[in-house]
Amino acid sequence: MLLKNGLVLYGENYQLIRADVLIEGSRIIKVGRGINAGSDVVIDCSHSLIIPGFVNAHTHSPMVLLRGLAEDVPLMEWLEKYIWPNERKLGRRDIYWGALLGLIEMARSGTVTFVDMYFHMEEVAKATMEVGLRGFLGYGMIDLDDEGRRKAEIRETEKFREFVLKLNSDLVNFILAPHAPYTCSLDCLRWVAERSSDWGSLVTIHLSETKGEVESIRKKYGKNPTEILLEAGLLNNKLIVAHGVWLSDEEISLLSKRGVTVAHCPASNMKLGSGVIRLRNLLDSGVNVALGTDGAASNNTLDMFREMRLASLLQKVYSLDPSIVKSREIFRMATLNGARALRLNSGVIEEGKLADIAIIDIRKPHILPLNDPISSLVFSAKSGDVDTLIVNGEIIILDGEFQTVDEEKVIDKFLGVL
Ligand SMILES: CSC[C@H]1O[C@@H](n2cnc3c(O)ncnc32)[C@H](O)[C@@H]1O
Numbered sequence: 001m002l003l004k005n006g007l008v009l010y011g012e013n014y015q016l017i018r019a020d021v022l023i024e025g026s027r028i029i030k031v032g033r034g035i036n037a038g039s040d041v042v043i044d045c046s047h048s049l050i051i052p053g054f055v056n057a058h059t060h061s062p063m064v065l066l067r068g069l070a071e072d073v074p075l076m077e078w079l080e081k082y083i084w085p086n087e088r089k090l091g092r093r094d095i096y097w098g099a100l101l102g103l104i105e106m107a108r109s110g111t112v113t114f115v116d117m118y119f120h121m122e123e124v125a126k127a128t129m130e131v132g133l134r135g136f137l138g139y140g141m142i143d144l145d146d147e148g149r150r151k152a153e154i155r156e157t158e159k160f161r162e163f164v165l166k167l168n169s170d171l172v173n174f175i176l177a178p179h180a181p182y183t184c185s186l187d188c189l190r191w192v193a194e195r196s197s198d199w200g201s202l203v204t205i206h207l208s209e210t211k212g213e214v215e216s217i218r219k220k221y222g223k224n225p226t227e228i229l230l231e232a233g234l235l236n237n238k239l240i241v242a243h244g245v246w247l248s249d250e251e252i253s254l255l256s257k258r259g260v261t262v263a264h265c266p267a268s269n270m271k272l273g274s275g276v277i278r279l280r281n282l283l284d285s286g287v288n289v290a291l292g293t294d295g296a297a298s299n300n301t302l303d304m305f306r307e308m309r310l311a312s313l314l315q316k317v318y319s320l321d322p323s324i325v326k327s328r329e330i331f332r333m334a335t336l337n338g339a340r341a342l343r344l345n346s347g348v349i350e351e352g353k354l355a356d357i358a359i360i361d362i363r364k365p366h367i368l369p370l371n372d373p374i375s376s377l378v379f380s381a382k383s384g385d386v387d388t389l390i391v392n393g394e395i396i397i398l399d400g401e402f403q404t405v406d407e408e409k410v411i412d413k414f415l416g417v418l
Pocket residue numbers: 060075079083084087117118119139140141142178179180206209268294295298
């Protein structure tokens with residue numbers, strides 16, 4: 001496949017060059033001028049920006065089903081009064097259709113890879129293969145200190161891992177996913193750490209999201225949440241913690257030393273009134289910070305353009321310092337840092353990298369003129385500006401049309417619900 005004559009955001013330094021991008025199989029093999037390779041597919045990019053696709057490092061795709069259902073309440077009330085009772089009513093088919101809608105929304109906003117933890121994950125895996133995005137999928141474990149529940153959660157996790165191994169797919173990857181230190185026992189967390197080591201699996205967990213969480217963990221264990229993960233044997237470079245809003249200096253330095261990734265979810269943190277992440281401290285301490293939307297019930301979209309903008313604006317207004325975080329740092333969080341956390345050779349447009357690419361038609365009044373492409377992406381672009389999406393060298397959206405899935409059928413399904 002040849003992407004012809006585009007404005008390419010090239011390499012880790014995001015140099016803007018006019019060039020062609022040649023893709024063979026799942027990889028970018030050449031970037032340069034005047035490539036003539038007799039390609040089967042040639043996409044004219046003369047009015048387009050070619051960028052690495054986004055990595056949504058923390059979401060729950062089926063939660064689009066609960067969009068707008070629990071508004072204006074803090075996390076624990078949100079979970080206990082609204083979300084958990086409604087989730088108990090969701091069956092396999094609901095999860096399948098919810099995941100399809102969520103994945104379509106993610107693709108339309110330039111996301112190529114996502115980390116997802118929820119229930120009935122076999123259905124999310126099916127949707128992932130149908131749409132063609134790259135998913136890191138985990139069964140969300142909650143044992144509430146109950147041994148019987150723990151055993152059942154372990155069985156579910158093992159079953160889902162078997163399912164993923166049998167799929168033998170380039171796109172569907174298994175990840176261990178205990179929910180949080182306040183819903184998982186130390187025994188459960190220890191089991192996850194041991195399996196992560198045996199299986200070589202990545203792990204994701206919610207951590208230090210609210211002040212209340214930190215207080216309750218301190219009350220229960222006399223330690224902070226990060227120390228509990230340390231005690232369980234989870235603090236290493238296979239771990240992605242979602243949120244990390246209330247981390248102390250000591251915890252930040254521990255996460256940095258251990259190579260842990262923090263998936264920052266600004267919209268969710270603002271909407272649930274959870275707090276403001278110490279982004280500058282995390283970045284300056286060398287922590288790999290990626291970006292996630294969280295679920296659509298606490299966001300209320302899965303749009304990574306919007307997430308980048310919110311991440312930046314939140315830091316500027318909270319610190320009263322517009323220079324606190326640069327747009328390119330935010331863009332890197334949304335792309336390369338997520339890819340690094342997942343050990344993917346992608347997240348930048350460069351020879352040898354996976355062809356996980358978003359193509360944006362810049363002939364839009366809200367984008368032009370392109371004085372600073374990174375600033376345009378972080379502050380001006382939005383979901384729907386992605387014309388063409390390529391994942392693992394396959395075209396998912398071409399000229400605004402899905403090539404893999406019947407988008408209209410999915411939309412109709414949800415209109416039928418009204
Ligand atoms: C067991 S994983 C899925 C579980 O997590 C819930 N959830 C979604 N967003 C958040 C969040 O920001 N903090 C804590 N828990 C969250 C979701 O509703 C599922 O129950």
